[in-house]
Amino acid sequence: MKTAASFLGRGTLAVALLVAAIAPLGAQPRQTWPAIEAAARGQSVYFNAWAGDPAINRYLGWAAQAIEARYGVRLIHVKVADIATVVSRILAEQAAGRREGGSVDLLWINGENYASLMKAGLLQGPWTATLPSAAAIDAEEPSIATDFTLPTAGYELAWGGARFTLFYETQAVPSPPPQDPAALLQWIAAHPGRFTYPQPPDFLGSSFLKQLLLLLTPDRERLQRPVAADFDRVTKPLWAWLEAARPRLWRGGRVYPRSGQEQRRLLGDGEVDWSLAFNPSEANRAILDGELPDSIRALHFRGGALANSHFLAIPVNARAREGAMVVANFLLSPEAQARKADEAIWGDPTVLAMDRLAPVDRQRFAALKRGPAWPREYGPRLSEPHPSWTTALERAWIGRYGAQ
Amino acid sequence: MRALSPFLLATISIVPLVAGLAGAVASGWDASAWTALMNTPGLWRSVALSLWTGGAATAISLGLAHIAVALAGTSGWGGRLRGVCLPVLASPHLALGIGLVLLASPSGLLMRFVSPWATGFERPPDWTIVQDPHGLALIGGLVIKEVPFLIVLLMGALSQVNAGPLMQQAQSLGYGRLKAWLIAVAPLLQRQVRFGVAAVLVFGVTNVEMALPLGPTSPPPLAIRLLEWFTAADLAHRPQAFAGAWLLLTVTMAGLGGAYGAAYILGGMWRRSAFSGARWLRDDWVSRVTGTLILTTLLGGLLAIFALLLRTSGGAWRFPHLLPSRMSLEAWRNVAPDLGASVATTLLLGLATAGISVVITLFAAEALHHLKRARRRLGALLFIPLLLPQMAFLFGWQVVLVSLRLDGTLVAVCWSHTLFALPYVWATLAEQRAALHPGYQITAKLLGASDLRVWWTVTAPLLLRSILLALALAFSVSVAVYLPTLFAGGGRVATLATEAAASMSAGNIQSAAANGAAQALLPLLAFAGSLGAAHLLFRNRRGVPR
Numbered sequence: 001m002k003t004a005a006s007f008l009g010r011g012t013l014a015v016a017l018l019v020a021a022i023a024p025l026g027a028q029p030r031q032t033w034p035a036i037e038a039a040a041r042g043q044s045v046y047f048n049a050w051a052g053d054p055a056i057n058r059y060l061g062w063a064a065q066a067i068e069a070r071y072g073v074r075l076i077h078v079k080v081a082d083i084a085t086v087v088s089r090i091l092a093e094q095a096a097g098r099r100e101g102g103s104v105d106l107l108w109i110n111g112e113n114y115a116s117l118m119k120a121g122l123l124q125g126p127w128t129a130t131l132p133s134a135a136a137i138d139a140e141e142p143s144i145a146t147d148f149t150l151p152t153a154g155y156e157l158a159w160g161g162a163r164f165t166l167f168y169e170t171q172a173v174p175s176p177p178p179q180d181p182a183a184l185l186q187w188i189a190a191h192p193g194r195f196t197y198p199q200p201p202d203f204l205g206s207s208f209l210k211q212l213l214l215l216l217t218p219d220r221e222r223l224q225r226p227v228a229a230d231f232d233r234v235t236k237p238l239w240a241w242l243e244a245a246r247p248r249l250w251r252g253g254r255v256y257p258r259s260g261q262e263q264r265r266l267l268g269d270g271e272v273d274w275s276l277a278f279n280p281s282e283a284n285r286a287i288l289d290g291e292l293p294d295s296i297r298a299l300h301f302r303g304g305a306l307a308n309s310h311f312l313a314i315p316v317n318a319r320a321r322e323g324a325m326v327v328a329n330f331l332l333s334p335e336a337q338a339r340k341a342d343e344a345i346w347g348d349p350t351v352l353a354m355d356r357l358a359p360v361d362r363q364r365f366a367a368l369k370r371g372p373a374w375p376r377e378y379g380p381r382l383s384e385p386h387p388s389w390t391t392a393l394e395r396a397w398i399g400r401y402g403a404q
Numbered sequence: 405m406r407a408l409s410p411f412l413l414a415t416i417s418i419v420p421l422v423a424g425l426a427g428a429v430a431s432g433w434d435a436s437a438w439t440a441l442m443n444t445p446g447l448w449r450s451v452a453l454s455l456w457t458g459g460a461a462t463a464i465s466l467g468l469a470h471i472a473v474a475l476a477g478t479s480g481w482g483g484r485l486r487g488v489c490l491p492v493l494a495s496p497h498l499a500l501g502i503g504l505v506l507l508a509s510p511s512g513l514l515m516r517f518v519s520p521w522a523t524g525f526e527r528p529p530d531w532t533i534v535q536d537p538h539g540l541a542l543i544g545g546l547v548i549k550e551v552p553f554l555i556v557l558l559m560g561a562l563s564q565v566n567a568g569p570l571m572q573q574a575q576s577l578g579y580g581r582l583k584a585w586l587i588a589v590a591p592l593l594q595r596q597v598r599f600g601v602a603a604v605l606v607f608g609v610t611n612v613e614m615a616l617p618l619g620p621t622s623p624p625p626l627a628i629r630l631l632e633w634f635t636a637a638d639l640a641h642r643p644q645a646f647a648g649a650w651l652l653l654t655v656t657m658a659g660l661g662g663a664y665g666a667a668y669i670l671g672g673m674w675r676r677s678a679f680s681g682a683r684w685l686r687d688d689w690v691s692r693v694t695g696t697l698i699l700t701t702l703l704g705g706l707l708a709i710f711a712l713l714l715r716t717s718g719g720a721w722r723f724p725h726l727l728p729s730r731m732s733l734e735a736w737r738n739v740a741p742d743l744g745a746s747v748a749t750t751l752l753l754g755l756a757t758a759g760i761s762v763v764i765t766l767f768a769a770e771a772l773h774h775l776k777r778a779r780r781r782l783g784a785l786l787f788i789p790l791l792l793p794q795m796a797f798l799f800g801w802q803v804v805l806v807s808l809r810l811d812g813t814l815v816a817v818c819w820s821h822t823l824f825a826l827p828y829v830w831a832t833l834a835e836q837r838a839a840l841h842p843g844y845q846i847t848a849k850l851l852g853a854s855d856l857r858v859w860w861t862v863t864a865p866l867l868l869r870s871i872l873l874a875l876a877l878a879f880s881v882s883v884a885v886y887l888p889t890l891f892a893g894g895g896r897v898a899t900l901a902t903e904a905a906a907s908m909s910a911g912n913i914q915s916a917a918a919n920g921a922a923q924a925l926l927p928l929l930a931f932a933g934s935l936g937a938a939h940l941l942f943r944n945r946r947g948v949p950r
Contacts, residue, residue, distance in 0.1 A: 048895055051906040054915050078895040079906040084635035085890055091639075092799060092891075096806035103812055103894040116639040193530035199621055201632065255535045255621055269511040270723040271528050290730055291914070293720045391638060403446020403623040 033132060036322045041072040043323030048086045049108040051079030052261070055285065059339070059346045067330050073323045078104075083113055090122050090315050102317030106324040110310040111148045111203075114156055115387055117313070124314040126154020127325060133332035138353035141381070143307040148384045149224060156311035157328050160340065161349040162278035164211045164306035165375055167264075170295045172273040179302040181215050185245055192248040194273045198263055199256035199402070201394040204276055209393045211306040213238045214382045223385035227392045235393070239400070246401070253401065268292050278308075281347030284371030288344065292373075300375045307381035309351060334361035342368055409767035410782055413826065416764075417786050420801040420823055424792070427800020432646025440644040441651065446623035451651070454625040455659055457539040457615075458608030461546035462663070466601055468547070469554035472698045473593070474585040475691055476559075477567060486559060486935065489552035492705035494928035496884050496904065497549060497613035499920025503708030504545050505617045506715055509534050511723045513711045519724035528723045534618050542619040548705045549614065550604050551698070554597070556931075560832060560873045561596035563866075564839040565589060582691060583684035591674065596839060599783055599831035605663055606790050609656050626652050627793060634795040649796030656791055709924070716917040736918050743922060750883055750899040750926060753814065757821040758878035758930075761829045762871060769830075769837040770859065779834055787827045798891040805892055812894030820888035825878035832874040833867070840866055868941060872934035880927030900926070 031039070051057055057077065064075035080086055086107055093102050109117070117123050128134050137158055139145050144158045152158070168177055172194065178184040188195045198205035214220055216237040223234070246253035250272050257263040260277055267275040268291055277283070280300075286292040312331065314324045330336055334357055337350040354362055431437075441447065476485045492500065507513045511528035519525040534541040567589045574584035594601075610627045619625055630652060633645035684690075714728065715721075716736065721728040772779045789797075801820070802811065810816040844866065848858045864871070886901040893902070904919035 046896065054907070076896075079898065079903060080895065081890075081902075081905040082635045085887075086895065087639070088634075088799060089802065089891070089894060092802040093806050093811075095803045098806055103896065112636075112638045120639065201636070251530060251532050254537060255532055258616065258621070266511075268720050268722075269528070271509075271511045289914075290720055290732070290734070293722060293729075398623075399445045401622060403444075403449060 031130070031322075033130060036130065036325055037071060040320070040322035040326040043320035044074040044076060045105045045320045045323040045327050046076050046078050046103060047106045047108070047324075047327065048078045048080050048083070048104050050081075050083060051077065052081070053346075055289075055346045062339070063327075063331060063336060066336075067327055071326050071330070073320075073326050075327055083107065083109055087113055087116060090117070090317075091120070093317060094120075094122065098317055100317050101319045102315055103319075104315050105318045105320045106327060107313055107315065108159070108310065109156070109313055110308065111384075112387060112390070114147050114152075114311065114313065115150055117315075118150070118155060122316055123155045124316050124318060124321065125156075127314065128152070128154045128157040128328075131157065131325060131329045131332065133329045136334070136352045136356040137332065138351055138356075141353075142383050143381055144309050144351050146383070147311060148308065148390075149386045152311065156313040157332065158309045158351040159312050159331060161309050161351050162307065163280055163300065163349070163381065164207055165277050165280045165282070165298050165300060167267065167275045167277065167283045167292075167296050167298050167373060169267065169270075169273040169293075170297050177297070177299055179299060181212055181241055181301070185241060188245050188248050191273070193250050193252075195245070195248075196250035196253075196256055196263065196266075196272055196274070197276060198259050200397045202259050204260035204278065205256070206390055206394050206397075207278065207306060208276055209238065209242075209397060210385055210390065211301070211382075212241060213389075213393070214306060214385070215301055215303045216241060220382075223389055224383070226386050227388040231392055231396075235396070238393075239396075242397075242401075264292070267296070279348060280375055281343050281349070281371075283373035284343045285347045287371055287373060294372065296373050298373045298375045300377065300379050302377070302379050304380040304382040305375075305378075306384065308384050334358075334364055338364035338368065341365065343371055344369075406767050406771050409764050410771055410778070413764055413768050413782060413830075414785060416819065416822055417789065417826060419804070420820065421788055421792075421797065423804040424797025424800040427803060428646050428649060428792075428796045431643055431799070432648075432650050432796075434643050434647070437643035437647040441647040444629070444644075447626075447629075450623045450626040450629055451655055453539050453620060453623070454609050454627060454652070454655060455662075457542045457546065457619070457625060458605055458610075459659060459662065461543045461550065461608045462601065462605040463666075464543070465547050465550040465554055465604060468551050468694070468698050468701060469558055470586070470590050470593075471582075471694045472551070472555050473558045473562070474582055474590065475695055475698075477562065477589065478571070478581040478585055486556060488702050488706070489555050490928055490931045490935075491709055491924070492549060492702065493552045493556060494880060494926075494931055495549075495705075495709055495924040496901070496920055497611065498616065499712060499904070499917070499924060500549055500705065500708055501545055501614045501617035502916065502920070503710075503712035504541075504548065504704070505534050506711040507704070507708045508541070513707065513714070513726075516724050516726050525724060535621055537620045537622070539620050539625070542615055542625075544704075545614045545618040546608050546611075548701050548708070550608070551701050552705065554600065554604065556873065557597045557600045557832070558593050560870055561593045561836065563869050564596065564836050565592045578683050578685075580684040580687040582687040583682070587674070587678040596835045597831070599787060599827065599835075602660060602663070602787065603790055603827060603831065605659060606656055609659050610652060610791075610793055626655065630793055630795060646796060649793045652793050653791060653796075709921075712917045713921060716914055716921060734914065746898045746900050746903050747922070747926075749814075749897060750901070753818055753821055753897075753899060754879040754882040754926065754930070756814075756818050757825050757882040758875045760818070761822050761825045761878045762833070762874050765826065765829045765833050765874070766837075766867075766871070769834045770863075772834070773838045773840075776838070779838060783827075783830050783834060786830050789823050790827050794887045798887055802891045811892065812896040814897060816892040817889055817897045817899075820892040821882040821885060822878075824885050824888060825881040828877045828881055829874045832870050832877060836867060836870045837863075865941075869938050872938055876927070876930040876934040879930040883923060883926050 049060065060077045067073050067075050086104060090102065090104055134157065137144060144161065145152060147156065173187065178187045197208045200206045200209060213235060214223065217234055219234060257266060263272065264275045264286060266272045280298060283292055283296045283298050287294050287296065312328045314321060318324055334352060337352050340346050340348045341350045350365065354365065472485065510531050510533060515528060570588040571584055574588040575581065612627050612631050615625050615628050619628065623629065630645055630648045633641040633648060717728065717731045717733065772782065805811040805816050840863065844862050845858050848862045884901060886905045889897060889899050889901055900919065900923040904916065904923045907915045907919050
């Protein structure tokens with residue numbers, strides 16, 4: 001509670017009232033899974049999830065039908081443009097003293113949003129171990145067991161995996177493409193105006209900085225601990241790289257795309273030759289949707305790709321707690337995960353470990369077809385740095401390039 | 405009801421405002437929040453950008469709109485002018501902004517028209533056209549969006565000004581048509597649209613919708629930085645964001661003060677010019693140049709909408725191809741399944757908001773039509789929600805709604821929409837009601853008509869065009885507002901605005917464009933309906949301004 005108390009010290013009206021709300025946490029009665037399923041029947045689950053992609057909306061529509069038919073639970077997808085508005089709503093409910101019957105039953109989060117809600121004591125848990133489907137999760141994988149170095153501790157359930165991936169136009173980038181930062185810098189120098197990255201603090205832009213830093217810094221382990229006075233020393237090679245690249249970037253490094261999606265459009269229109277994403281299937285999906293030409297290919301840096309996961313969580317004041325757990329359990333089932341991983345449907349990598357699945361379920365994943373723009377070689381998975389590095393990198397980037 | 409209506413209006417506005425401001429004070433009134441804000445790199449450049457883009461856009465838009473109305477008023481193509489304005493007026497700001505990017509950026513429609521045959525470009529040139537550091541593209545976008553709004557507002561005001569005799573008088577004194585209009589008619593119009601102009605200025609300074617696609621990025625205008633802090637995952641940014649909201653409020657007030665000062669100085673120059681004796685007989689070239697500029701502005705808006713629609717149909721769209729590689733209605737199919745429910749909710753909310761705000765405002769306008777000071781004060785109060793950055797006061801308002809157990813209900817959403825519709829409705833109706841010559845009502849009363857009958861047979865028809873415009877405006881505000889819907893609706897009230905914003909945020913340009921187009925269609929129908937109704941209702945009356 002100490003961290004929550006220091007958060008309260010900021011004097012927000014919202015959080016002043018929070019003190020009272022935090023108390024009943026942790027007093028969750030243990031329930032068996034059949035009892036949870038029985039209690040869930042007839043509940044309506046308001047799932048607050050980012051809804052930018054029609055494929056995701058269609059997938060959740062399918063899940064809603066299946067869940068309603070099998071468990072008698074109504075899944076309602078609350079379409080969210082930015083999950084921060086949901087965090088704000090949960091805060092407002094706490095401030096108004098609503099300790100139960102909240103408007104959010106289940107939400108899709110990761111990283112800093114998770115850290116924020118945990119810090120404020122607004123997430124329910126631990127609950128994930130109760131779920132039958134959770135047994136097959138690849139829990140040894142650090143990018144699944146931790147969320148930006150914070151342990152998930154049963155408060156959030158891994159739903160999908162992600163790896164930092166670069167996409168390029170084969171008509172402009174020679175084969176083999178640059179596969180490490182130095183080679184990429186050479187390419188940028190030789191092709192002015194054809195590379196860029198989303199402007200930090202956009203999530204993907206900041207991730208690009210982290211990806212570069214992980215490969216360029218001599219002391220990668222250092223990034224697992226919080227930022228300290230040695231920030232300048234540790235990040236020096238990153239700034240050298242960015243400084244060298246900047247004048248040769250798109251718009252001379254004076255303008256950056258707002259988001260990964262905007263950069264994907266620039267790639268599709270032919271304004272740049274590169275795009276970035278966390279989902280390795282993104283370009284294949286975009287090719288299927290006709291958004292990108294089929295001359296696009298994907299790569300991971302040879303030194304490794306920044307990897308993380310996205311998760312499901314239940315707020316403390318959720319109205320349909322059992323229903324939310326039933327929905328989460330279904331979304332983690334091999335059937336739902338395989339469908340999610342299918343590029344023709346969504347193309348989001350699974351978090352299940354293949355060796356923990358029954359052969360018939362393993363077959364579901366083996367049967368998936370991949371489009372041409374899938375990274376041919378996997379490097380190692382690189383864990384997210386401690387969250388304080390993200391904040392510090394963003395601040396330093398804005399100080400250098402964001403406010404000229 | 406008539407006596408109570410001003411208080412009812414005030415209550416509708418004051419409750420959310422007080423709740424919201426209390427929340428914002430509690431969250432942003434903290435020394436560390438201000439220290440964090442002041443230490444933000446490039447803060448003052450952001451402030452300057454907000455003032456510069458908002459101020460310049462307002463000044464240019466107002467000038468162009470006045471001249472457009474003058475040219476239309478003296479040449480008789482007024483009806484057509486309004487028709488051209490409607491599509492742009494109805495388009496959501498964000499959708500129009502994205503359309504302009506698709507039109508004007510180096511890989512945009514305009515460059516494709518002339519490439520490669522004229523320019524030799526096989527690839528889009530690396531030019532900074534949109535998002536330029538000085539905000540010129542943003543100013544252009546705001547002008548394109550606001551000129552139609554101001555034209556419609558001015559033409560609404562025109563119904564309360566007897567322009568014909570004034571023009572005859574001025575022209576018989578030997579003035580050229582343009583100058584006659586500008587010194588005899590325009591000042592009378594300007595007096596009635598002051599609140600509308602202030603709304604344009606405030607929007608220009610505080611908007612994120614246009615600034616996101618078109619505005620500079622390093623640093624962006626202040627409102628965008630607030631949005632970033634308010635939506636930052638790290639809650640530690642919140643106090644700084646609230647402090648920033650207070651700064652934006654101060655900056656906006658300063659902008660309004662500056663505009664007031666500028667109007668004073670400009671008014672003096674205007675009067676001197678009116679008394680200078682210069683007749684401006686050869687105004688043809690002025691008309692031609694400004695007319696071309698205005699047409700370009702209106703055409704730019706229409707082309708942007710066209711570019712957006714083209715994008716909804718497109719697959720990959722490599723430069724320099726003029727058309728997308730495969731035309732399909734895929735994006736519309738993606739949007740279609742959810743469209744029915746959200747259109748119904750949007751319609752219901754829009755109609756309720758328009759009905760409630762116009763009816764109460766009509767009562768209040770009737771009660772206050774001879775009380776200038778009270779009218780002005782109420783107008784100023786109703787106007788405050790437009791002054792405040794929405795993110796800043798919606799949080800406190802949401803807390804109140806949650807404790808009233810109203811969050812997530814249509815009532816709460818409708819209340820929030822009414823809050824944002826009222827300033828426009830008031831600006832359209834109150835001054836117009838006050839500007840009616842009392843002789844009409846006095847004559848009717850002398851003939852023995854009751855108050856109700858006087859209103860119904862005399863006042864209402866004279867105000868009808870403004871009433872219809874107010875209804876359409878309130879409806880379109882309700883269709884357009886996103887954050888108030890999201891906060892009051894608890895995410896459970898899905899309207900076209902929330903759906904459009906969700907797909908916009910993903911940058912899936914095709915479904916975003918389709919949603920934006922759907923969101924534009926309803927207000928477009930409302931405006932067209934309001935114009936059509938005026939014509940229909942007045943088809944057998946002569947001399948009543950339509």
